[in-house]
Amino acid sequence: MAEHKRIDEATGTSTVGHEWDGIEELDTPMPRWWLWALYVTIVWGIVYVILYPAGPMIHGATEGVFGWSSRGQLQAEMQADAVRRAPVMNAIAATPVAGLPARPELMQAAVQGGAAAFRVHCVQCHGAGGAGVKKLYPSLTDDDWLWGGDLSKIEYTITHGIRNPDHKETRTSQMPAFGREGILESAQISDVVSFVRTISHQEKPGASSARGAVLFEANCAVCHGPTGDGGRQVGAPKLTDAIWLFGGDRASITATVTQPRNGVMPRWGARLDPVTIKMLAAYVYSLGGGEKAPVPAVGAQGPATEERGADGQP
Template sequence: MSEKHKDEVTGVETTGHSWDGIRELNNPLPKWWIYTFYATCIWAAVYWVVMPAWPYLSLDGWTYTKGVIGYEQRDVVTGEIEAIAAGRADTMQKIATTPLPEIAADPGLMEVALGAGRAAFGDNCAPCHGSGAQGSKGFPNLNDDEWLWGGTLDDIHTTLQHGIRWDADDNTRFNIMMAYGRDGILSRAEVSDVAEYVLSLSGGSENADAVSRGADIFQSQCVACHGEAGKGNQELGAPDLTDAIWLYGGDKTDIVETVSNGRSGVMPAWGERLDEGTIKALTLYVYTLGGGQ
């Protein structure tokens, strides 16, 4: 039975519906709320027409309605990036044409160079050297003060520009660790002895007999690159064997593997991919990581 009734407590008229003596109040939303709701519906319809808003499947795959004004967020982002690049162009050009020591001595220019170098490192170098430049097995830690090819600004710049063992660059840094075991230059026993001697250079061996035999082999086979005292040679990229820093591991097994099969890691010549300003910015960034000479 439907019979309208005014509620005695609230003073609101009911809808006329009653369930088991319970009446439903007729208490509609305020007009302003209703009008706001209608306005949002109209706004959504207008937005759908004007702006890119609705996905659909075309012959080329999924795409979306472009809107009558042709707005593209991607165009906005591209424009912002181009504006930033244009704003940096003059400074990066100055970095490209200014000698590295002069950039390092100019606080303003150095700040820009370090920012650009940090960004370029993350984009190009972090996959191998790590986001913190800590390196990993086969990839040098750039935070210490041990450099295979030298840690001066010019050395780092040359390494970045021309790479290490990069066949496409005639000026690449090049030297290899020979495969003494694989190529039959040394026997298995001789490889073991010279590895023991290399361990002794950093205080890691207690086998005096093997060290004594390995010393003679080292003098005949290894001093040309590593030096008589095993201190290495940065001009040849030969590591110092007397410290506790090992690129490929410093236990007996790792050293035997290195002596037996050699090492010839490759670093790209970034001069093929990056402009001179970015190369210099990277040089300065890497230089400041901890061990610049």
Template structure:
């Protein structure tokens, strides 16, 4: 206190200490800054009383308003759901067959299905629905179980090879090599024949022998022209689309050990409107068919099941 003095150039009192001839002025804070600081203190105390702020061992303080960010989110989600409910109700009340006639409602259903696809189907079919080895490409027009809206809806609803669902899509290709139904030489011949159908191999003596093997063992499911049978999910072997690969090794593996891919029965996981929107979205990708295709004349369900592993399309 004894060292304090008035600085002549500024007329301000000094703090009373000095370093190498340098002194500090006792300049007070501006009044507006002090009042703003005091207001912030008051606001902080009020905020801690009104809103949840203080953490505890099990839960934090609730605040006198009872507001929470989770509660606000729940309210916003409920409001958004209420806004969508009119559209969802309209989709629920419209049959699959009638949806394409209502362009506005159809567009909304496609968008809803697209969102549901990203959440539920992308892990297997990919973000563009192009699939991969063992997972069907949903953009093309090659379908094991049918590509109409009703066919796709049934597949989504009941899945593929799902235990506990009596209406699931069910087929089982015999493991011709593993179970000893065909010897390795016969497997090699039928592989040559099957690959020759789509131009992957030229006709040969092996493919001619394979034709006889095919007629004795595979016609019941794949048909005499090898174009498959949707009644039991037998793929078309005469095109160039292969679900499990088209190399000799891939086709040999399929004939020898067979494949039995599965798909969830979404009827037990998603609500009916979401499943309907998913069916509409998948149908809109480019490969959807307008009507269900009739089964080939004389076709009958095969007791041992149909092949599931040589072509792309609905799993």
């Protein structure tokens, strides 16, 4: 490789002095507009470092002359938005959750606020539309509720959760592990399953379901009721419809009777403020499965929302 600088006759530009197999590289200067753009960006960078946080430090960055930061701007915008929403939030806070439907505009605002909170805290389990996940998390869109689905009861469950240890107000229902604990033998469990599938209109009555009826009355009716219609006082699910979180087929019911699921729901009262919980209750209520309270229960207390099966029972 030869090195010899010369002026290229065709362009009048000096070469860099390198040659490869007769091919030479021209030392063409950068366009003037490009150089000016480079100089402007250098000046802009220096000015930016002086005015805004940019220089890396051990525990952050230089503050800059303006003292501006994206985090500070976000905080200011959030504070401004909180001031804007304050009248509505105060009105929701001052209205008992059961009284929201009587004030449609306030109820609508609560539903919208609850929808936003639901997307942050609840969709991970209950899904974006509250439809739940089969065999995992209950649907909030149907009208099957372990402890009732009016606004006050929904609010209570969101506040206190399901099976939270060391929290005396949490909702807790306990179904015995009839198989694991040896309360019923395998054949007896099969008969009880036949009876449950009969009252839920999945099987025709037979000798097995007849034997199961006797066992059901002795072991299950105290919670689920003599006809399997459930017991909201103890969170016992209804067994006579077609709504099953963990499945209504024979194998699924057998597994639940043998070893109950005993699902858990966080108590959001320890994480969210009362107004957010009230708005969440309004949103869940609006999904389609909410029930009207049997009596106007302004300020009433009472745990709520779980579809049958969220409690770990069939």
